[in-house]
Amino acid sequence: MTTNVPAYAAPSAKAPLERTTVPRRAVGAHDVLIEIKYAGICHSDIHQARDGWGQGIYPMVPGHEIAGVVTETGASVTRFRVGDRVGVGCFVDSCRECDYCRQGLEQYCVRGMTGTYNDRDGNGDPTYGGYSTHIVVDENYTLRIPDALPLDEAAPLLCAGITLYSPLARWKAGPGKSVAVVGLGGLGHMGVKIAHAMGAEVTVLSQSLRKEADGRKLGADHFHATSDPATFEKLAGTFDLIVSTVSAPLDFSAYLSLLKTDGALVNVGAPEEPVALNLFSLINGRRTLAGSMIGGIAETQEMLDFCAEHGLGAEIEVIRADQINEAYERVLASDVRYRFVIDASTI
Numbered sequence: 103m104t105t106n107v108p109a110y111a112a113p114s115a116k117a118p119l120e121r122t123t124v125p126r127r128a129v130g131a132h133d134v135l136i137e138i139k140y141a142g143i144c145h146s147d148i149h150q151a152r153d154g155w156g157q158g159i160y161p162m163v164p165g166h167e168i169a170g171v172v173t174e175t176g177a178s179v180t181r182f183r184v185g186d187r188v189g190v191g192c193f194v195d196s197c198r199e200c201d202y203c204r205q206g207l208e209q210y211c212v213r214g215m216t217g218t219y220n221d222r223d224g225n226g227d228p229t230y231g232g233y234s235t236h237i238v239v240d241e242n243y244t245l246r247i248p249d250a251l252p253l254d255e256a257a258p259l260l261c262a263g264i265t266l267y268s269p270l271a272r273w274k275a276g277p278g279k280s281v282a283v284v285g286l287g288g289l290g291h292m293g294v295k296i297a298h299a300m301g302a303e304v305t306v307l308s309q310s311l312r313k314e315a316d317g318r319k320l321g322a323d324h325f326h327a328t329s330d331p332a333t334f335e336k337l338a339g340t341f342d343l344i345v346s347t348v349s350a351p352l353d354f355s356a357y358l359s360l361l362k363t364d365g366a367l368v369n370v371g372a373p374e375e376p377v378a379l380n381l382f383s384l385i386n387g388r389r390t391l392a393g394s395m396i397g398g399i400a401e402t403q404e405m406l407d408f409c410a411e412h413g414l415g416a417e418i419e420v421i422r423a424d425q426i427n428e429a430y431e432r433v434l435a436s437d438v439r440y441r442f443v444i445d446a447s448t449i
């Protein structure tokens with residue numbers, strides 16, 4: 103038996119989000135029913151709600167930064183109990199059999215992970231995301247949110263937090279490493295906090311110096327404006343790792359020149375258009391240009407535990423559900439410091 107629950111959905115690519123109800127499946131043996139407390143607004147929510155990637159499934163309930171509390175458990179659930187504080191990120195299932203799933207890299211599942219929304223589950227039914235009061239999720243795709251993290255500040259960690267944690271961990275940000283974060287938005291601000299907590303020397307590369315005070319408060323040791331050509335001369339050969347969070351097309355050759363020998367530039371933001379690259383900027387200095395997408399379930403749990411240990415929540419502005427459309431416009435105008443979080447009790 104499915105249950106209809108309140109949600110905010112985009113009825114079509116061109117329409118604003120509005121209050122409606124969507125079906126949630128009956129709680130299966132391995133499922134938990136989660137009462138959603140908060141849902142972050144990720145830039146990709148806006149992109150998908152407006153069908154930026156094509157083939158959007160409507161009505162669409164976005165939201166893959168979900169924090170809530172377990173209110174019911176299936177008969178075979180062992181990992182969670184009623185009352186547990188939990189999170190759900192960008193995916194709610196995967197094939198569980200391929201090499202990547204077995205290694206805990208479910209985000210790279212060869213059969214494709216099942217997105218938390220704008221996707222279809224194993225039965226072919228549409229998935230609906232976190233702009234809602236309740237969600238039913240398999241316990242194996244549910245994260246534990248440590249008590250030290252407030253649920254509202256924890257919600258954005260499920261996408262923004264893990265998107266930055268994963269490359270910082272993989273490319274070993276830490277003491278003695280010089281790390282630059284390009285762009286200080288929802289993703290970038292978590293990158294600064296996490297890289298600083300890992301012990302790295304952190305530089306923000308932002309278009310202007312407008313957010314310098316914020317950047318330093320978040321843990322940056324240095325802050326430079328990329329609109330100033332002198333920045334690229336001054337910082338040539340400086341960084342072990344650069345993580346770019348921007349979706350605007352960058353001059354990749356210029357950014358690569360900021361790396362030391364064996365340094366890596368990792369993209370977590372993605373420009374829509376193909377980019378041009380002078381390959382000498384890779385050959386000189388044996389540099390790497392890489393990409394990274396969220397993280398697996400085990401690593402996402404590791405990230406939540408790390409953030410709890412270091413007191414790292416997201417910087418948030420909590421909004422009511424009826425402010426979602428306005429919030430979308432503000433995200434597009436970069437007018438948010440640094441993440442909107444929907445109070446699900448207002449849905």
Ligand SMILES: [Zn+2]
Nearest residue numbers: 144146261262
């Ligand atoms: Zn996201």
Ligand SMILES: [Zn+2]
Nearest residue numbers: 197200203211
């Ligand atoms: Zn798989």
